[in-house]
């Protein structure tokens with residue numbers, strides 16, 4: 648499984664998705680939300696560093712990693 652493969656929602660089994668989230672005005676960095684739109688459950692990650700593609704990628708992957716950790720131990 649590659650790093651950015653999302654596990655399905657642990658509650659309803661629907662595919663999860665990742666979205667870029669907006670930051671408060673005046674904040675730097677990136678925010679990403681990964682989760683289930685059906686259940687409305689998300690994990691949010693915010694990287695307040697520089698706004699480069701590399702940082703954005705890290706932020707996205709961290710958000711995915713945290714989501715995938717929610718569903719541990721059953722497969």
Ligand SMILES: [Zn+2]
Nearest residue numbers: 656659683686
């Ligand atoms: Zn769900």
